[in-house]
Every structure is written in C-alpha cells, then in structure tokens.
Amino acid sequence: MSCGPSLKEETVRFTNVYSSSTINETVYKMGVFNSGYANKAFAVYNPETGYSKDQIFRYDTNIPKDSEGQTFIRFSPEADSVQSCIDNRETECSLSSTIYIQPYYCNTNTSPPDCHVNDGLEINAQGIAVFALPSISYSSTNFDFGQVEIGQTKTLTLTITNNSSNETFRFKIYEFSHDFGSDQTGETRTVNAGGSQDLNITFTPASTGTQATTTYFTDTRVIIGRIIGLGLAINLSGEGIEPPSAEPEPPEEPVTEPETDTPSATTETTSATEVVETTPNTTTAPTLQTETEQAEATETTPTTPAADAAPVPVWVAKGNEYKVTISAPSIPAKLKESESFVIRGKADPFAKLMLYIYSDPIIVEILADGNGDWTYALPRGIGAGKHEIFAAVIESDDELTEPIKVAEFEVISQAQAAEAAPASKVAAKKELGWVIPALAVMAAALLLTSGYYWMAYRKICRQVTNEGEGTTTDSLN
Numbered sequence: 001m002s003c004g005p006s007l008k009e010e011t012v013r014f015t016n017v018y019s020s021s022t023i024n025e026t027v028y029k030m031g032v033f034n035s036g037y038a039n040k041a042f043a044v045y046n047p048e049t050g051y052s053k054d055q056i057f058r059y060d061t062n063i064p065k066d067s068e069g070q071t072f073i074r075f076s077p078e079a080d081s082v083q084s085c086i087d088n089r090e091t092e093c094s095l096s097s098t099i100y101i102q103p104y105y106c107n108t109n110t111s112p113p114d115c116h117v118n119d120g121l122e123i124n125a126q127g128i129a130v131f132a133l134p135s136i137s138y139s140s141t142n143f144d145f146g147q148v149e150i151g152q153t154k155t156l157t158l159t160i161t162n163n164s165s166n167e168t169f170r171f172k173i174y175e176f177s178h179d180f181g182s183d184q185t186g187e188t189r190t191v192n193a194g195g196s197q198d199l200n201i202t203f204t205p206a207s208t209g210t211q212a213t214t215t216y217f218t219d220t221r222v223i224i225g226r227i228i229g230l231g232l233a234i235n236l237s238g239e240g241i242e243p244p245s246a247e248p249e250p251p252e253e254p255v256t257e258p259e260t261d262t263p264s265a266t267t268e269t270t271s272a273t274e275v276v277e278t279t280p281n282t283t284t285a286p287t288l289q290t291e292t293e294q295a296e297a298t299e300t301t302p303t304t305p306a307a308d309a310a311p312v313p314v315w316v317a318k319g320n321e322y323k324v325t326i327s328a329p330s331i332p333a334k335l336k337e338s339e340s341f342v343i344r345g346k347a348d349p350f351a352k353l354m355l356y357i358y359s360d361p362i363i364v365e366i367l368a369d370g371n372g373d374w375t376y377a378l379p380r381g382i383g384a385g386k387h388e389i390f391a392a393v394i395e396s397d398d399e400l401t402e403p404i405k406v407a408e409f410e411v412i413s414q415a416q417a418a419e420a421a422p423a424s425k426v427a428a429k430k431e432l433g434w435v436i437p438a439l440a441v442m443a444a445a446l447l448l449t450s451g452y453y454w455m456a457y458r459k460i461c462r463q464v465t466n467e468g469e470g471t472t473t474d475s476l477n
Helices: 080-087 222-228 263-278 291-300 414-432 435-468
Strands: 008-015 027-034 042-046 050-052 056-063 068-075 092-104 121-131 136-138 142-149 154-162 169-172 188-191 196-203 209-217 232-241 314-317 320-323 325-327 334-336 341-346 352-358 362-367 373-378 385-394 404-412
Touching (some): 008 121, 027 042, 027 068, 042 092, 056 068, 080 092, 080 121, 080 222, 121 222, 142 154, 142 196, 154 169, 154 188, 188 196, 222 352, 352 373, 362 373
Parallel strands (some): 334 404
Antiparallel strands (some): 008 068, 027 056, 027 092, 042 050, 042 068, 154 196, 169 188, 314 320, 325 341, 352 362, 385 404
C-alpha cells in the first residue's frame, strides 16, 4: 500500500512588511502552529532539525523589513493518517490542516511573547491520499469439474491478472476444502503490474456425490487486504461417480481327459476329477449363535462416533497453529435490524484477528486478550438478509492467514418482524379460544355442586336441631 502523492512539497514565500518606529522591524524568530498535527499528514520545515510534524515549534531566522522569507510544507500521510478511511474501505482519503506561521521581532533570548508577535500567516493545507491498490480479474469465477470417477483427478486452470499499472498483488495458495486442491498449495505468489499467474486447481473425489465450495483470495498484506476484503472469490463444483464395472471374463472351457484302456488309470483320473470339482464349493451352513453369543458379538462391534460438532477452523503458518472459533453464547439464527449482539470467540492469547462480515461488508481488526478470548458487537442496522463471518489471523509481519468462515446468521427487517408478530398473536388466540368456554363450564359445575352440598348441609342441620328439642320431623306432621 502506498499513498499518493506522497512526499509532495509546497513552497510558502512571504515578505516582512511590518513597520514600526518604536521596535525592531526584523524577524529574528519564527513560530509554527500546526492545527492538524494529529492526523500526521503535514510536516513543516524546520531549518534547525528538518521537517517536523510537531504541533508547536520555533526556530531562529533573520528577515529584515521588506525582505522575503520562505518555508516548506510537505504532504506525507502515514498509516495513522488514513486509518478512518481504511476502516470505511475508501480508496481515497482527503486530509487537511491549518498551519499558522508567526514572526517574532527580537534578537535576544527573550521569550517570544515579549517580542511583539503579530498575526502572521494562516495557511490552509489540503491533500488527498490515494491508496494504490492492485486491480485483479479472474479468467473465470465459476469452475465446474463435471463428473469425475472416484480416485481420478481432473485439473482446471485459473488465470489471475493484475490490471493495475504500478501495484503488485500478493496472495497465498491455501488448502482447498472438500476434495478440491492444487499442486501449488502453500506457495505465495506475486502478480506484477500488468502481469498474470496461472493456478492449477484439481478435483479428486474420494466418494460419490456433488461437492461445492467457494474459495477466497485476498492480498496477504494487512492494509491492502483490509480494503480489498474478500471480494475476490471463485466457486468450485464437481460430482464424484463410481467407475464403470469391469466386464466379467468368459468361463474357461472344461478340459476333456483322453480315454484310456487301463481301468486303474481311469479310476484314478475319475477320482481326481471328482476332487477338483468339489473343492471350489466353499459354501457353509450358517452358524447358529445363542442369545448370549449374539449379545457378546454386538458389544464387541466397534461403532463410529457421530460427527455432530463442526471442526474448529485451524490455520498453520510458519510453524504456528492458530485457532479461531465462535464460542457461547452462539449467534441467534435470526436477528432483528434494530438488535445488536456480541459475538465471542477464541484464539491464541493476544492474537490479532481480522473479521470479515458479509454481505455488507464490515471488516474490522480485533485483539484477543491474555486468555485468547475476543468479542465484537454486531452493529444495529447491519442490513436484512443472510450474513457470513470470516476470520483471519494477522501475523507478526502484518501478513494475513487464510480467511475461513466461522459463523453465519440472518437479519430480518422490521417489516418482517412486524408481520411475524400478528401471526403469533393470532395463533395464541386460537390456542386460547377453547380455554374460556371450558372455564365457564367448570365454573357452572362448581356452582351446582356447591349448591347441592349446601342444601344437604342445611337439611342435616335442621334434623340435628329438631332431635335436640325432643321432636322429629315425623312428629311435627
């Protein structure tokens, strides 16, 4: 990555027109105030130390009245100067600063504020940092190997062309997934400006069935790779098929033994023939097993473990093994546009990672802590649709390892969420529709039962009262 125009200088000329009858009119000191020093893009020439990007500095000079002086301003943006543009994946970055040049009229060591400083000059410096990026094209973005017999290999050639006039493109050939591969895996290639490179891609199916994958290429240099992202991708597909079965060999014709007049020889030959004919019959009767024997045989039969857990993505680079994965809490299958969510992952301690979130895309650098834990908050309004998260490790030499997909999720729009909400309410009402009549029936039954028991209770109480008074219901009649 380079920024241009870099190290471009502009000359600032000025004249000392100060006039006073009471103080010295010669400029003996010059002060510089660089208001945009924080972006580290503009440097002002200091005759004593050279170009400086400091916010404030002074130097000695000697400019008599009506004489000219000059200074130089250099535009030399650094990576820190354009970080915000890199974050936004912009190919150009506009930078500016206001620079004040202030004359001091004193020829002693008196501090400048006592030297009758006037307003001086105000210079508005502007520049555009242009990221010189390679312009890459592929001979094709879709490679269909068609049907290939198991164990056989078919090779197709991908041509990568660098259409830029000055910049190189550097990429590494990583391991391919499924049964796709290359005899150039592990190589780092550089495509010079205006040049091209051929990459052999192979398909060697190990089983029957259709296979498909997407392979991504990006520049291994961090800043260029961050701006380019994972837009350089090719789709691979192929189908493994069984090889054709071999035609059965025709049976051999039986050899007829010549007849002989010696009976003993005939007898021996016949006996030998019978033995040869019966020997190939290797069919045996099925072996009967008891239930105990069958159970023991079943217990000793090895079982294949279920492959439910997805393998942890692993990068191997320069003898080091990097691991990146999404850990709990997992990303919900669906998020609303208005929601934010923190994803958490695991890597080597203090590892620097590059996250690519597509299809927006969002490309960010994150740093794992001493335990290898890292987090990133998905921003609100990421956009409706399906998204994928890729991760790559940033090595100590600012080289990127292979980006590998570590998660996927879907964002639903507010309109979709609103449509889903009424439907769920209607379903809830339907489910509760039978509850109210049932409750009413139960309440009525409860009232009837309570009334029956109340009447029985009153009747028993009257009987007990009458008996206590020495009368019964029959005697009253």
